[in-house]
Amino acid sequence: IIALPNLDGSFTLTMFHPFEGEVGFNTLDTREKVEQMFNKYYADLLPYIPHYLDEYFENPVGTLGTIKAYPWQAYGKTVIMGDAAHAIVPFYGQGMNASFEDVRVFDDMLNLYGDDFDKLLFEFQEERKDNADAIADLAIDNFYEMRDKVDDDDFMKKRKLEMQLEQTYSNYYSKYSLVTFRPELDYKIAMDLGRKQDALLLRMVQENDDNLDLNIVMSEIEALHKSYNNES
Incomplete structure (x- = not known):
């Protein structure tokens, strides 16, 4: 669980759990199971979240994942970029920035290669692939750092x-x-x-x-x- 501050002085809590397993979201499907899990793992947090049972069931469960696609282009006619090519988990705060950077690099290469789209799309893919994989790995690293190293x-x-x-x-x-x-x-x-x-x-x-x-x-x-x- 992480807690991020809001402007009104409150906090928004986010749980990061697997879907399956003893503490997976698919298993925690009753108030009794959720209460047992919180008492076992988050007992020191309970005084600060008196309505956690209601809030647990009122809020949706999302999905986190990493995409490392390749190739990004096909036949000099089609290209993917942004999350379609390299979705990442949010633990570095760089997902949107990495996508904007795709656009900037593509624009620079468009000026360089003009309408030679075979060359343009291939070079864009090769330029961005290693960097997209790097920020994906960094985001995962930061998750484990926050979870295990503090x-x-x-x-x-x-x-x-x-x-x-x-x-x-x-x-x-x-x-x-x-x-x-x-x-x-x-x-x-x-x-x-x-x-x-x-x-x-x-x-x-x-x-x-x-x-x-x-x-x-x-x-x-x-x-x-x-x-x-x-x-x-």
């Missing part, structure tokens, strides 16, 4: 270090910020670089105490970026 000591130390770096160095970007606030970076580059950066910071907090020298950390990150750029 009570992990090493992860929380890494997040604390990242916040210190962001407050101290204007040129530091976490993996999330590389994706969200560096529009000049392709999703694939942001993912690869962000994962390498995460691994570096996690290793540093595991091998050192809480008093890491930020200048040394930033130097390591800059060296990592330089090495990545040289390899790319």
Whole structure:
């Protein structure tokens, strides 16, 4: 369950469960089953949601999924883009942006290739496929991060270090910020670089105490970026 704040000070809760299984939506079909499940897994939340049983049955169940289509084009005559080609789960907040980016890239390539649609559609597909797969993978990663890592000591130390770096160095970007606030970076580059950066910071907090020298950390990150750029 996640809770997102509303303007009136309330929260909107969203449950993420499978359809099947002991706690699947298809199984939780009576008030008794839902009550047992909430008491077992979400007991600390119950004082804040007194009407949860009514609200559970009043609200619809949606479907989340990832689409990694290929090919995106056929015979230089037809092309798909946006969710039709690469629907993603919503845990990075980039689904609509990725679709708009398809349009921008397609427009750029239209100016480049003109009415050579065989070339245009093929090159568009090849340019966007890896980037669409990357943001799909990042969204899944973020789901598992929110689900599994928020009570992990090493992860929380890494997040604390990242916040210190962001407050101290204007040129530091976490993996999330590389994706969200560096529009000049392709999703694939942001993912690869962000994962390498995460691994570096996690290793540093595991091998050192809480008093890491930020200048040394930033130097390591800059060296990592330089090495990545040289390899790319």
